[in-house]
Each structure stands twice: as C-alpha cells, then as structure tokens.
Amino acid sequence: MYLESTREIHLASRPVGLPTAANFELITVPVRPLQAGEVLIKNLWMSVDPYMRGRMMDRESYVPPYKLQEALEGGAVGEVVESRSETIKVGDLVLHQLGWREHAVAPAASVQKIDARQAPPQAFLGVLGMTGMTAWAGLTRIAELKAGETVFVSAASGAVGAVAVQIAKQMGARVVASVGSDEKAAWLREIGADAVINYRTAGDLTAALRAAAPEGINVYFENVGGAHLEAALNVMKPFGRVIMCGMIEVYNATEPPKGPSNLAQVIGKRIKLQGMIVSDHFGAYPEFLKQVGGWLAAGKIQTRETVREGLDNAPDAFIGLFRGDNTGKMLVKLA
Amino acid sequence: MYLESTREIHLASRPVGLPTAANFELITVPVRPLQAGEVLIKNLWMSVDPYMRGRMMDRESYVPPYKLQEALEGGAVGEVVESRSETIKVGDLVLHQLGWREHAVAPAASVQKIDARQAPPQAFLGVLGMTGMTAWAGLTRIAELKAGETVFVSAASGAVGAVAVQIAKQMGARVVASVGSDEKAAWLREIGADAVINYRTAGDLTAALRAAAPEGINVYFENVGGAHLEAALNVMKPFGRVIMCGMIEVYNATEPPKGPSNLAQVIGKRIKLQGMIVSDHFGAYPEFLKQVGGWLAAGKIQTRETVREGLDNAPDAFIGLFRGDNTGKMLVKLA
Numbered sequence: 086m087y088l089e090s091t092r093e094i095h096l097a098s099r100p101v102g103l104p105t106a107a108n109f110e111l112i113t114v115p116v117r118p119l120q121a122g123e124v125l126i127k128n129l130w131m132s133v134d135p136y137m138r139g140r141m142m143d144r145e146s147y148v149p150p151y152k153l154q155e156a157l158e159g160g161a162v163g164e165v166v167e168s169r170s171e172t173i174k175v176g177d178l179v180l181h182q183l184g185w186r187e188h189a190v191a192p193a194a195s196v197q198k199i200d201a202r203q204a205p206p207q208a209f210l211g212v213l214g215m216t217g218m219t220a221w222a223g224l225t226r227i228a229e230l231k232a233g234e235t236v237f238v239s240a241a242s243g244a245v246g247a248v249a250v251q252i253a254k255q256m257g258a259r260v261v262a263s264v265g266s267d268e269k270a271a272w273l274r275e276i277g278a279d280a281v282i283n284y285r286t287a288g289d290l291t292a293a294l295r296a297a298a299p300e301g302i303n304v305y306f307e308n309v310g311g312a313h314l315e316a317a318l319n320v321m322k323p324f325g326r327v328i329m330c331g332m333i334e335v336y337n338a339t340e341p342p343k344g345p346s347n348l349a350q351v352i353g354k355r356i357k358l359q360g361m362i363v364s365d366h367f368g369a370y371p372e373f374l375k376q377v378g379g380w381l382a383a384g385k386i387q388t389r390e391t392v393r394e395g396l397d398n399a400p401d402a403f404i405g406l407f408r409g410d411n412t413g414k415m416l417v418k419l420a
Numbered sequence: 421m422y423l424e425s426t427r428e429i430h431l432a433s434r435p436v437g438l439p440t441a442a443n444f445e446l447i448t449v450p451v452r453p454l455q456a457g458e459v460l461i462k463n464l465w466m467s468v469d470p471y472m473r474g475r476m477m478d479r480e481s482y483v484p485p486y487k488l489q490e491a492l493e494g495g496a497v498g499e500v501v502e503s504r505s506e507t508i509k510v511g512d513l514v515l516h517q518l519g520w521r522e523h524a525v526a527p528a529a530s531v532q533k534i535d536a537r538q539a540p541p542q543a544f545l546g547v548l549g550m551t552g553m554t555a556w557a558g559l560t561r562i563a564e565l566k567a568g569e570t571v572f573v574s575a576a577s578g579a580v581g582a583v584a585v586q587i588a589k590q591m592g593a594r595v596v597a598s599v600g601s602d603e604k605a606a607w608l609r610e611i612g613a614d615a616v617i618n619y620r621t622a623g624d625l626t627a628a629l630r631a632a633a634p635e636g637i638n639v640y641f642e643n644v645g646g647a648h649l650e651a652a653l654n655v656m657k658p659f660g661r662v663i664m665c666g667m668i669e670v671y672n673a674t675e676p677p678k679g680p681s682n683l684a685q686v687i688g689k690r691i692k693l694q695g696m697i698v699s700d701h702f703g704a705y706p707e708f709l710k711q712v713g714g715w716l717a718a719g720k721i722q723t724r725e726t727v728r729e730g731l732d733n734a735p736d737a738f739i740g741l742f743r744g745d746n747t748g749k750m751l752v753k754l755a
Contacts, residue, residue: 351694355695
C-alpha cells in the first residue's frame with residue numbers, strides 16, 4: 086500500500102456572508118485500499134473558484150451542495166501513484182474533480198489524462214481547463230461574438246476574465262476591461278485590452294464605460310453583477326448579448342441583492358441575457374483545446390497565476406477570491 | 421376638398437409618473453389639401469398601448485419620442501375618404517400609424533389595406549395586428565415554445581397576454597396566467613388557461629406560481645416586471661426562456677425601480693432573457709396571419725375588447741391601461 090493516511094479540507098459549517106477560516110477544517114483521514122479500476126492520485130495543484138461558494142449553500146442547484154463534515158470537491162491535477170486500472174498508469178498526470186485533498190482515490194474512468202508537453206499541468210485548471218473553456222464558450226457559443234464588435238469584460242483580471250479579454254482580441258473585437266486596482270489595469274493593458282476601467286476609483290461606472298466605448302458595447306461578459314451589469318445595460322447597443330457567467334458581488338450577500346434598476350432596457354434594445362455553465366459545453370472541448378491551445382502555444386495568450394502553497398492555505402486562497410487577491414488564476418500548489 | 425378641419429390629441433406636457441388628463445390636449449386643426457400619392461383617412465378605431473408611455477419621455481429609444489405640442493401617433497384603422505393614389509382608393513379600409521386623430525393625411529405607401537371579410541376592422545389593431553403578432557412572435561420566435569412545456573403569462577387579460585395564453589394552448593403548452601381581478605381570472609379560465617393567479621390577492625407570488633406549476637415553468641411571457649419576474653425566475657426550470665415584452669409596472673416609475681433580486685439564478689439555470697420589439701418580426705406577418713387568422717376563424721381564439729367612445733376619451737383610455745381598466749384590447753371608437 087502506497088500510503089496509509091492523507092489530509093483533506095472538510096466543510097465544517099455553511100458560510101453566512103463572506104466565508105471565514107472557521108467554515109473549513111483540515112482533517113487527516115485513512116486512505117482505503119484501491120478497488121479494481123481505481124487509481125490513487127497524489128494531487129499537485131488544486132483550483133479554487135468562485136462558483137464553489139454556491140455549493141457551500143444548502144440549496145438545489147445545477148450541482149449538488151457540498152455536504153457538511155465531508156471533503157470539498159473541485160478541479161485538481163495530480164500524478165497517479167498507484168493504479169488498479171488498465172488505462173491509467175502510475176506516473177500519468179490526470180485532471181479530476183477531487184481537489185481539496187492531498188491524495189484522492191478515484192475510478193480511472195472519472196479522470197482525464199493530460200499532456201504535460203502541451204502546457205504545465207496547472208494550465209489544465211486555468212487557460213486550458215474549465216476557466217479558459219468558460220471564457221471561450223461564453224464568447225463563441227453564447228454571445229456569438231463577431232469581429233469588429235466591442236466587448237466589455239468585468240473581473241477582467243480574474244481567471245475567466247483575463248482569458249476572455251484575450252480570446253475576444255484574437256476574435257477581432259475591441260475590448261473594454263474592468264478591474265479593481267491600477268496594478269491589474271496595467272496588466273490588462275499589457276495583454277491587449279483597448280481600454281481599462283478601475284471600478285474602485287472610476288466613480289460613475291456608466292459614465293466610465295461610455296467614455297471607454299463611446300459607440301456602445303455589443304457584448305458584456307458578466308462576472309460581477311450589481312453596478313457592472315447596470316452600466317453594461319445602459320451602454321449596450323441594440324441586439325447586444327450578455328454572457329451571464331458569474332456574479333461574484335452577490336455570492337456572499339446576506340440580504341437579497343438589488344437587481345439592475347434598468348432591466349427594462351432589455352426590451353427596447355432587444356438585449357439577450359443568457360446564463361451559462363461550462364459543463365454544458367464539454368462536448369466542444371477538442372475544438373476549444375485546438376483553438377485556445379494554439380493561441381497559447383503561439384504566445385498570443387498570456388496567463389498569470391496567483392499561487393498559495395499547501396493544503397492548509399486552500400481556505401484562505403478561496404476566501405481571497407472575494408477580496409480580489411488574485412491576478413489571473415488562483416491556485417493552490419499541493420506538492 | 422373633403423373637409424376643412426379635424427381634431428387631434430397633442431402631447432401638452434411630458435408625464436411624470438402616471439399620466440394625467442393635463443398631459444393631453446384636444447386640438448382642432450386644418451386639413452391640408454392632398455398631394456400626389458396621398459390619401460385622406462377617416463379613422464374608425466385607434467389603439468392605445470402601454471409602449472406609448474415610453475414615447476412620451478424625451479429619451480433615445482427604438483422609436484423617436486413624441487414631440488410636445490404635436491399630435492401623438494399610434495395604430496389606427498380607417499376608411500379612405502379622398503385619394504390621390506393609384507393603389508389606395510376611396511372606400512378602402514386601411515391600417516396605419518396616424519392614430520390619436522379623427523382624420524389623417526398619409527402617403528398611400530405608408531398605409532396597409534385590410535380585408536374586412538377576414539375579421540372586423542378593429543381586429544387589425546388587436547389579435548390580427550401588432551398585439552397578436554407580439555404574442556405570436558414572442559412564443560414562436562423568441563421562446564421557441566414546444567408542445568408539453570409550461571408557460572407563465574403575466575398581464576394575461578391584457579391585449580397581448582390574452583392572445584399569448586391562447587396561442588400557447590394551441591401550440592400544446594400548459595398555461596399559467598396572472599391577472600388582477602377575479603372577474604378577469606374567470607375569463608382566462610374560459611379561454612383555456614390551465615391555472616390562473618390573481619396577483620392582487622395571491623400573497624407570495626412565488627408560492628402561488630409554484631402551486632400552479634409544481635414542476636416549474638419553461639417559458640415566461642413578461643409584460644409586468646417587478647415581483648412577477650422575480651417569481652418567474654424562482655420557479656423557472658433549467659434552460660427556461662423569458663420573453664421580455666413589457667414591464668408595465670415600471671413605465672410610470674419616478675424612482676429607479678427595483679430589479680429582480682434573484683437574477684443570479686439565470687446563471688445556474690441557464691435561463692435566456694430576450695428583449696423583443698414586434699417590428700423586428702414584421703417580415704413574418706403573412707405566416708402569422710395564416711396561423712393566427714386560421715385559429716381565429718375556427719373559433720379557437722376568443723377576443724374581448726374594452727371600448728371607449730370618441731377622441732375626447734382617448735387620453736383616459738390610455739391612462740386606464742395602467743389602472744387595469746381593460747379586459748382584452750383597449751380601443752377607442754372614433755366613428
């Protein structure tokens with residue numbers, strides 16, 4: 086047997102408002118022997134993502150809620166260290182959904198081999214993984230972005246946002262990005278945003294967006310909610326599209342959040358707002374990997390990572406997403 | 421010359437909040453001689469519609485605002501009483517956009533002949549006109565309604581809503597209707613609604629909708645805004661569609677209205693909200709007329725009209741739309 090015990094993060098209690106360290110517990114648990122068809126994975130990297138906040142609530146949704154006193158789940162990449170599978174061998178690098186733990190036992194059929202020659206393993210949690218795919222599917226399949234259009238991306242320095250900005254540029258669009266610091270703004274300019282708004286210092290967001298896109302916007306990549314959505318609707322052109330991808334501003338709300346006061350503009354401007362979940366688009370993964378992987382290999386897409394070391398720091402990495410701690414993908418390095 | 425003067429309603433001042441009689445003025449004006457290609461129309465019926473409230477504001481929109489001290493405009497049907505056109509003759513019944521006046525001079529090319537054998541002339545302002553077409557285009561082209569789905573229609577006793585309920589039934593859907601009185605509710609049951617909510621007495625609208633559609637709704641025909649939209653999002657099934665057609669609750673708002681607090685549900689449920697303006701769909705008018713005209717002729721669609729007599733009463737007919745005075749189409753009979 087490869088090892089007898091490992092460590093994992095349990096959900097100790099359901100957060101109310103912004104999660105705190107007390108909602109999480111680091112537990113040492115035994116590793117059970119493999120059954121036929123299973124592999125033991127030593128996790129190298131795990132992902133923390135805003136959507137996980139939703140799973141911490143006890144409510145019906147598109148994914149079941151996390152259970153109390155059980156390990157959390159989420160994207161991870163690791164190395165297979167023990168195998169009772171014919172298809173996944175010791176030494177293989179795999180992508181799977183049993184993050185938030187140092188080792189995981191998983192059916193071989195539930196993991197996906199990754200090719201470390203294409204990109205570093207953690208890229209499969211970011212630009213070549215769920216976050217990059219979200220950006221790509223939102224722009225190409227939900228908004229059906231066309232060259233020459235103007236796109237507004239909120240949380241543009243986040244994992245999804247930063248990739249969305251660069252994919253939109255590759256597709257021939259003009260891009261206005263919104264971020265929360267001047268440092269992030271500088272990076273967004275570096276990676277090609279045509280105009281950048283620091284929403285914390287911009288004052289009236291509608292006025293700032295109108296100045297950045299005097300002819301209006303065609304597409305809004307919604308990651309934030311609140312004033313960002315309201316400004317986007319105000320400045321949207323007829324037949325505009327809103328990719329409803331995330332609303333990080335409302336995930337920790339303890340009171341019902343204020344919806345946009347100007348939603349009636351959707352009628353006259355014939356705006357389409359459409360919610361998206363990346364897993365609906367997994368069938369297009371090969372197409373995504375070819376296109377975005379190609380841009381990445383050609384140096385046309387840049388990425389940044391914000392890395393926290395060690396499973397102990399995973400809860401704080403997650404909480405940091407809501408403080409804007411990350412530039413690019415927030416990752417936890419486990420080994 | 422057929423006549424020297426006629427009467428029309430001018431916009432005397434722009435309403436703030438609910439319009440009042442003081443915002444309108446009845447004026448006697450000279451009728452100018454026809455130029456080549458023009459016709460003089462004696463209006464028989466004119467339409468008042470909630471969308472007109474938007475045109476009374478001085479703001480950029482999909483149609484230009486009404487001008488102060490000029491005649492209002494809107495759908496009307498009339499009889500041609502003088503003609504300098506080769507195509508439109510004296511005696512023809514025509515549909516046109518110069519309502520709010522007893523007589524109108526119009527280029528023949530801007531009017532549309534109607535066939536009074538198919539339906540009474542005023543039907544071309546209602547079920548066979550813009551309002552019926554709005555209901556049809558919303559369900560078939562925006563929501564792409566399928567047989568077996570459940571549709572929720574707000575303002576279901578209104579001109580658009582009552583037709584939408586019946587078209588949805590003809591398309592094989594289950595229909596939940598919301599109305600503002602028990603009398604209207606009884607009529608909605610008569611014309612085929614499977615469940616009816618009186619929103620004024622129902623209390624919690626989400627609970628009432630959930631009781632009426634325990635398995636959720638697939639499509640929401642939005643005519644109201646506010647609590648109706650919030651309830652619809654709460655009860656909507658994954659991949660639901662919202663036809664954003666009207667928001668009568670907010671048209672007279674003097675403060676920025678409260679948007680739905682639960683818009684984040686759009687993401688997880690992959691809901692599509694799409695704004696619509698009927699004029700974008702006029703190319704499909706022949707298809708609409710064949711299908712809905714066929715149902716009407718076969719007695720499968722019932723209509724009611726709420727009729728006010730005389731141009732003097734047009735402003736009050738219009739204001740009455742916001743008090744819920746009408747069951748079915750609100751019309752003004754001019755001659």
